[in-house]
Amino acid sequence: MKLVLSQEQRELRAAVRAFLGAASPLPKVREGYDPEVYARLSGELGLSGLIVAEEYGGAGAGFAELAVVLEETGAALLPGPFLATTFAAIALAEVPDKELLTAIAEGRIAATLAQPSIDLIADEVAGESATVTGTLAQVLSGMEADVLVSPALTGDGVIMVAVELAGEGVTRTALETLDLTRGQARVELAGARARVLGPRTEGGVGDRLAVALAAEQLGVMRAALDAIVAYAKVRVTFGRYIGSYQGVKHKLADMHCKLEQAESIVRYAAWAADESPGELPEAAALAQAYVGRACFEVARDHLLLHGGIGYTWEHDAHLFYKRAKTDEVLLGPPRVHRARLAESLGL
Template sequence: MRLTEEQDELRAAVRSLLTRHQGASAWRPLTAQMGAAALAVPEEYGGAGGGARDVHVVMEELGRSLSPVPYLGSVVLTAGALLASGDKEACGRLLPGLAEGTSVGALAWAERGSWDPAAVRAVAVPGGAGGGWLLTGAKEHVLDRPRVDVLVVAARTRAGMSLFEVAVDAPGVSRAPVVTVDGTRSQARWVLDGAEGRLLGADGDGGRVLEHVRDLACAALAAEQAGAAGRCLELTVEYARERVQFGRPIGSFQAVKHRLADAYVLVESARSAALGAAFAADEDPTALPRAAAVAKSVCSEAFSAVAGEMIQLHGGIGVTWEHDAHRYFKRAHGSGELLGSPARHRARLAAGLGLTTTR
């Protein structure tokens, strides 16, 4: 599995941009100058017509820099849900703005800490103006930012799970930011109390859409985790070469070499798993559920382990605000639980293979 020359050039360009633009300020140049939000959007909706491997490249670089831009929530989850719904009218109206980065989307899905479609308890009943729907329920762990323009909500109807477009400023809609361990990934809790919504796609087809979007998002998140784990290893190797103890760099001690070698194996395994999921999404969608479950599990655990080693091998400075080690460790913890824990995805993988697993 190899990326194309164009994708390697995309990686270099994104890395250069994120070096020049720190934090949330990277969003406008990333979308307006580079067109990163349009990569996986079809050309008919104002996109570049690319695929999961292009998204993989961007997400890996965003993870490397711990960028707080809303790429996962807006580009992968929201735009992905709109495309998977098959609602051409909504796609034509909403996707161009998401592709340009002039609007930001959020997919309100998780409830009670679970991203399993079966866990959704929010309900939608007919009754809105013009044949619309009224939605009631609470959504947790919604990836967003202070300003959200497009809100897609998962709720149950009598036909089953469905997706709805809800105006963010509609009566009955409220948003409350939540404090998270990982301060670089904004999350909020959205509450709907009889809020009007517009059905996206077919009534009862939301379960299929969410499962597909979950797999795409797991593949993208795995790329982010692999990129962040790789950066952890880079910083730790640099420190091991510079930090002198007992008259010699600590990287020259055999015990430290072994730990860095183990971290290298974890990083390379994570990169392979993440890239495998991206290739599956583009070339063999039937293999995506399995590849995404493997990637999310492998990359979550690899990132957590390498971030932990980063703190250990940096010593005291690794737990201070003066160093970024704690930020990577917090991102590892938060991303490991996002979209389901490694144990949850191993259970999903085992179920697909007809096996059982112990959590």
């Protein structure tokens, strides 16, 4: 097991960081999803197809590389459906569909994945087609995505389906969400046409989603800590830099310790996803149980240490705070993952 980034991974990190710094700086994040940035992200860097198999036009990279990329998109608070499309690509790896995976790899479509609960019913299943009915209360990037990948219940079991979100029988309603940089939608399907991808498998998709999300959370933590450290070096109060006060120094040290632990956990979980499937369930549960809460705590303290300016709408601190909180509960609150971890350890 190697937890230190390779030379290639460091170069990938540098390339993604430079691109996002130029194409999607924090002031632009407030404007929301920009399809042009997503198209460049896919076309110039090929990130939408990073973990898509080479036979479908992707790079065929592993979770170690994906974690590097998601850390940078998290640090930049990248708006739009990149994480949702990544989730869909992870799920499609278990039920490969050449048309969908090729379109994702080429950046022609954005996709999203329904939450694990089975809220859809598939009728008139015939070969590769079916009609789907049901309501999904919260779909990540549901307004920006072109295709929804979701489990659906049939009389014979659970299948995976793909639904064109612009097709007939689909109603999308944008939700008012805490995170202003990445929306969600209520999706209602009333006999919508769907393509049957295959039976749902227990291939550890949920664990891989947890690893991917933890990587983004690591990026949010790192950017929040960097921002408050930089502020503590220049903000003067009572004739002293605030970073010289013991209370601030100790808080920053605690935040740094959380970041270092989170990085080790994420690197280990990404390694397990690539190299050791047997260790993945525990690693993924640990990643969400620890990193999710730690990310929120670092973002919260980063906002508090900014003082009054951190509470203003104009400052970026609240953007990190809101992304951290929504990420913390995106795949279930930390207590759910702690319970999974305890169960896997026989506690």
